[in-house]
Amino acid sequence: MSSRPELQAPPEIFYDDTEARKYTSSSRIVEIQAKLSERAVELLALPDDGVPRLLLDIGCGSGLSGETLTENGHQWIGLDISQSMLDIALEREVEGDLILGDMGQGLGLRPGVIDGAISISAIQWLCNADKSSHEPRLRLKAFFGSLYKCLARGARAAFQVYPENLAQRELILSYAMRAGFAGGVVVDFPHSTKKRKEYIVLTCGPPSISTAVPKGKGEEGESCSDDESSGDEENQTVSISDRHRPRKKQKTNKKGKGREWILRKKEQMRRKGNTVPPDTKYTGRKRKARF
Amino acid sequence: MRLLTHNMLSSNIKGVTNGFPLRIEAEKVVEKQVEINHDFLRNIFPKIEWKAFVDASRILGYAELPEEAPEPSVLESDHEFLGKFHHALLELHIEEGALVCPETGRKFPINKGIPNMLLHEDEV
Numbered sequence: 001m002s003s004r005p006e007l008q009a010p011p012e013i014f015y016d017d018t019e020a021r022k023y024t025s026s027s028r029i030v031e032i033q034a035k036l037s038e039r040a041v042e043l044l045a046l047p048d049d050g051v052p053r054l055l056l057d058i059g060c061g062s063g064l065s066g067e068t069l070t071e072n073g074h075q076w077i078g079l080d081i082s083q084s085m086l087d088i089a090l091e092r093e094v095e096g097d098l099i100l101g102d103m104g105q106g107l108g109l110r111p112g113v114i115d116g117a118i119s120i121s122a123i124q125w126l127c128n129a130d131k132s133s134h135e136p137r138l139r140l141k142a143f144f145g146s147l148y149k150c151l152a153r154g155a156r157a158a159f160q161v162y163p164e165n166l167a168q169r170e171l172i173l174s175y176a177m178r179a180g181f182a183g184g185v186v187v188d189f190p191h192s193t194k195k196r197k198e199y200i201v202l203t204c205g206p207p208s209i210s211t212a213v214p215k216g217k218g219e220e221g222e223s224c225s226d227d228e229s230s231g232d233e234e235n236q237t238v239s240i241s242d243r244h245r246p247r248k249k250q251k252t253n254k255k256g257k258g259r260e261w262i263l264r265k266k267e268q269m270r271r272k273g274n275t276v277p278p279d280t281k282y283t284g285r286k287r288k289a290r291f
Numbered sequence: 292m293r294l295l296t297h298n299m300l301s302s303n304i305k306g307v308t309n310g311f312p313l314r315i316e317a318e319k320v321v322e323k324q325v326e327i328n329h330d331f332l333r334n335i336f337p338k339i340e341w342k343a344f345v346d347a348s349r350i351l352g353y354a355e356l357p358e359e360a361p362e363p364s365v366l367e368s369d370h371e372f373l374g375k376f377h378h379a380l381l382e383l384h385i386e387e388g389a390l391v392c393p394e395t396g397r398k399f400p401i402n403k404g405i406p407n408m409l410l411h412e413d414e415v
Contacts, residue, residue: 052331054295054338075331075381077296086405097296101408105415108303108408110311113338133412142415146303152338 010130015082024062036160037065040118043158053115059122061085063094070095104139106146117157144179151204159200189218192272259284292385302392304414312343313390315350327377348379
């Protein structure tokens with residue numbers, strides 16, 4: 001069976017009492033959700049003046065992401081389709097207001113009142129047709145259209161999503177653009193299969209400098225260029241070496257892997273988002289003979 | 292549900308042109324103390340539909356707010372007014388009751404403070 005919950009049942013049925021309880025009692029999920037929402041708030045790029053904003057949490061579930069918003073000092077309104085999840089949120093006494101609603105039916109909010117919207121792992125549900133009356137395209141259109149309306153000018157929306165495939169991401173983005181949003185996808189840790197996270201960052205209003213999509217984590221251009229130059233050096237040594245030597249021996253000489261190699265491997269791990277000790281003068285240094 | 296949220300919500304039924312404000316039918320109202328934040332109040336004030344807000348607060352039995360929206364300059368200094376505004380906006384919770392669409396009369400029930408805004412298939 002697939003591990004994607006979207007393929008198993010509609011959200012209001014999949015997240016029943018047991019599933020909702022499981023979701024919130026797993027410390028692993030709680031931690032991941034907190035991290036994702038922290039990053040989403042960061043991507044909203046709200047002005048750093050300490051003024052609390054009114055934010056929207058779409059697919060708020062049991063209020064895990066809302067708690068991050070509260071910690072950041074903001075007021076929020078949460079929307080979710082699963083009554084069981086909202087019941088858990090009530091139990092946890094979250095600070096924000098909760099609404100039982102379906103994002104695919106459009107958000108019933110007044111125009112221009114919301115300062116920002118986040119959504120953690122929820123938007124991909126829109127791409128499913130769970131009832132005969134559901135048409136994913138219409139639901140996406142209703143959602144993004146109403147979202148564009150209720151956001152204040154210049155406000156941002158940051159949605160963390162798990163698109164199933166390229167086509168699904170394209171579909172979501174194309175409807176966001178059609179609604180008038182500017183923006184794109186931010187990918188954190190693109191080199192790692194496990195830590196890779198995608199965020200759709202949208203800005204309400206015409207394209208400008210402020211609507212530029214922020215950079216993802218773990219994909220700095222600097223480290224890439226470093227890699228290229230070190231690659232060149234390697235090529236040079238290879239071209240000099242004896243071509244009749246077996247391949248394997250070319251790579252490891254008597255001295256071992258060497259500092260260069262270690263640094264490269266560490267950079268690789270860093271790009272995958274793993275915790276790597278910093279590079280110091282001790283990195284790859286040979287031990288003394290008397291050790 | 293707080294009046295802050297009520298002031299933002301509007302009816303989303305197909306064909307309804309002006310779904311705001313939703314009429315409140317309150318059965319149970321509770322008060323929860325929240326810390327006051329003047330910056331937030333100043334930030335949110337221009338976005339509040341004052342008339343709907345005052346009417347809603349009266350329905351919940353809080354009649355301290357002025358009928359007419361005050362000048363934004365009042366917010367800078369008048370701490371008494373800020374206190375009242377804060378109380379009505381963030382401390383009054385509708386626990387049980389209903390929201391009624393002003394055009395169609397459709398009822399959205401509120402249970403345990405959560406309004407059920409799910410639409411039927413023919414209302415989308």
